[in-house]
Amino acid sequence: MTQAAHVFDDALALTVLGAAGEGRYAGRTTPAYANMVGPFGGITAAIMLQAALQHPAWAGEPLALTVNFAGPVADGPFAVSAVPTRTNRSTQHWSVQLTQAGQVATTASAVFGTRRDTWTGSETPAPGVPPAPTLAPLPEQVPVDWLRSYDIRFVDGGFSEREVADDSVTTMWLRDEPPRPLDFPSLVARCDAFFPRIFLRRGPVAAGTVTFTVYFHVGAEQLAAVGSSYVLGRAQGLNFGRSFFDQSAVLWDEAGDVLATSHQLVYFKG
Amino acid sequence: MTQAAHVFDDALALTVLGAAGEGRYAGRTTPAYANMVGPFGGITAAIMLQAALQHPAWAGEPLALTVNFAGPVADGPFAVSAVPTRTNRSTQHWSVQLTQAGQVATTASAVFGTRRDTWTGSETPAPGVPPAPTLAPLPEQVPVDWLRSYDIRFVDGGFSEREVADDSVTTMWLRDEPPRPLDFPSLVARCDAFFPRIFLRRGPVAAGTVTFTVYFHVGAEQLAAVGSSYVLGRAQGLNFGRSFFDQSAVLWDEAGDVLATSHQLVYFKG
Numbered sequence: 001m002t003q004a005a006h007v008f009d010d011a012l013a014l015t016v017l018g019a020a021g022e023g024r025y026a027g028r029t030t031p032a033y034a035n036m037v038g039p040f041g042g043i044t045a046a047i048m049l050q051a052a053l054q055h056p057a058w059a060g061e062p063l064a065l066t067v068n069f070a071g072p073v074a075d076g077p078f079a080v081s082a083v084p085t086r087t088n089r090s091t092q093h094w095s096v097q098l099t100q101a102g103q104v105a106t107t108a109s110a111v112f113g114t115r116r117d118t119w120t121g122s123e124t125p126a127p128g129v130p131p132a133p134t135l136a137p138l139p140e141q142v143p144v145d146w147l148r149s150y151d152i153r154f155v156d157g158g159f160s161e162r163e164v165a166d167d168s169v170t171t172m173w174l175r176d177e178p179p180r181p182l183d184f185p186s187l188v189a190r191c192d193a194f195f196p197r198i199f200l201r202r203g204p205v206a207a208g209t210v211t212f213t214v215y216f217h218v219g220a221e222q223l224a225a226v227g228s229s230y231v232l233g234r235a236q237g238l239n240f241g242r243s244f245f246d247q248s249a250v251l252w253d254e255a256g257d258v259l260a261t262s263h264q265l266v267y268f269k270g
Numbered sequence: 271m272t273q274a275a276h277v278f279d280d281a282l283a284l285t286v287l288g289a290a291g292e293g294r295y296a297g298r299t300t301p302a303y304a305n306m307v308g309p310f311g312g313i314t315a316a317i318m319l320q321a322a323l324q325h326p327a328w329a330g331e332p333l334a335l336t337v338n339f340a341g342p343v344a345d346g347p348f349a350v351s352a353v354p355t356r357t358n359r360s361t362q363h364w365s366v367q368l369t370q371a372g373q374v375a376t377t378a379s380a381v382f383g384t385r386r387d388t389w390t391g392s393e394t395p396a397p398g399v400p401p402a403p404t405l406a407p408l409p410e411q412v413p414v415d416w417l418r419s420y421d422i423r424f425v426d427g428g429f430s431e432r433e434v435a436d437d438s439v440t441t442m443w444l445r446d447e448p449p450r451p452l453d454f455p456s457l458v459a460r461c462d463a464f465f466p467r468i469f470l471r472r473g474p475v476a477a478g479t480v481t482f483t484v485y486f487h488v489g490a491e492q493l494a495a496v497g498s499s500y501v502l503g504r505a506q507g508l509n510f511g512r513s514f515f516d517q518s519a520v521l522w523d524e525a526g527d528v529l530a531t532s533h534q535l536v537y538f539k540g
Contacts, residue, residue, distance in 0.1 A: 063480060064338075064480065066336040066338075066379065066481065068336075068379050068381060070355060070356040085374045085377055086373070086374045088341055091480065093338055093377060095377065104355045105356075107355055107379060109336065109338050109379060109481075111480055113480070113513070113514070113537075115512040115513045116512065116513045118512055118538065118539070118540060119511075119540065120511035120512070121471055121507075121511070122509045123437055123438060123507055123509070124508045168393060201389075202389055210333060210361065210381055211334045211336065211379075211381055213481075213483050215514075215516045215533075215535045217512075217514075218512075219512065237391075237393055238393055238520070239392045239393070239394055239528040240388075240390055240392065241391070242385040242386065242390070243383070243386050244333060244487075246485045246487075246531055258509040263483065263485075265381070265485045267383075
């Protein structure tokens with residue numbers, strides 16, 4: 001029996017162009033991650049990391065990823081190139097570009113490295129929240145198609161609270177829909193799954209991410225242990241003004257360990 | 271009377287190589303910003319932004335900067351190249367590289383853009399703290415030379431509290447020493463002036479920034495209004511474990527307006 005690929009794997013499928021070591025790939029947007037216009041930024045960010053992970057020179061575990069949304073990505077085919085800019089004994093740096101019709105649409109830098117056992121500590125404890133299954137799923141009608149590729153359970157700061165709020169905090173459980181084991185690219189996409197914080201302060205206005213950063217806090221093994229469980233996320237805007245605001249997010253596993261922290265700068269209108 | 275350049279301007283001096291539009295520059299490290307080994311990361315980050323600001327194609331105001339410390343920068347000369355990767359109607363994206371002896375040492379991406387009057391709000395209020403002049407300056411003996419190029423007044427979480435603390439918060443006033451009007455490059459450097467948060471949790475251990483991001487929250491005009499006053503900064507580590515931790519910082523002006531938010535991922539040992 002042949003099983004169809006998961007929508008996430010389908011969206012991340014990159015065809016190698018030329019020799020593997022050249023780091024050149026062909027990809028295309030997919031309907032499962034369609035946004036208002038073009039693809040969901042989180043899936044584009046995941047593709048940027050995937051391009052490095054698929055390169056034969058890749059070494060270490062993902063530590064950080066910064067993705068710059070330099071221009072709109074149109075629905076359809078795109079090219080990606082991934083180049084290692086420097087490889088050290090314990091870290092490796094990458095430069096990734098996504099182009100459409102020869103024009104740069106997205107740029108990214110990624111850092112990989114070797115992790116060793118060290119002291120651990122956290123100053124971002126997971127909030128105490130009800131378990132995901134006790135919370136309402138998203139309504140049938142969602143504003144953008146990519147939300148159908150996630151199972152999101154709002155704890156607070158959900159869509160229904162779009163009246164102007166005093167703060168921009170959203171706490172939510174999320175996993176892929178259908179469920180899929182967590183890996184680094186899907187963790188990246190989940191970090192961008194929080195709607196723009198300005199919506200909670202000003203209602204729905206035009207908004208788009210300009211630059212997006214993820215810091216990874218666990219290795220592949222701990223990530224695999226999450227499997228297709230929910231992860232808990234919390235996001236909040238820091239400062240809003242003169243066309244831009246920033247928002248930060250933390251993702252925890254069900255045990256309360258930090259999986260990733262994430263930050264982004266977002267354009268907004270009004 | 272000829273006045274010697276400020277140490278910060280001296281450190282940022284880049285000589286244009288070739289035609290101006292090529293974006294190629296020659297620079298060198300300076301003793302005023304020397305770190306334990308090589309230069310203070312904040313000055314390197316400032317140089318990366320400066321390379322784009324000095325390019326004739328530069329348009330808009332700095333919105334975001336991400337600097338990846340791909341390898342050590344040695345004391346001595348370096349080359350910088352700044353390339354606009356995409357220019358839109360209201361944003362412009364840059365790629366910047368610093369090389370030494372033909373090897374990439376530092377990479378960066380910068381985003382510039384047009385700001386318009388919009389709704390403003392903040393969810394990172396400035397803490398109430400005593401005015402800078404009422405607080406003790408740094409002691410005569412500082413662990414690294416670049417600290418002599420800053421006037422830092424710790425409110426809490428200072429060097430003297432290097433016994434293991436329960437959290438990694440530092441609140442401090444800072445300005446250039448000697449005083450110098452604030453601009454975008456000096457704001458970048460100040461965002462990196464907080465010592466590694468792991469020191470507050472574990473005492474002095476080997477640590478080094480891997481990647482560093484600054485989001486700018488004000489335009490040139492508001493920055494100029496700060497002049498050579500102190501800015502208030504607060505930094506805290508988010509999550510520590512398996513060789514890496516991240517820390518976030520906010521810088522406010524004396525009126526409590528957010529000037530910049532900043533995030534970094536840091537390697538540590540032990």
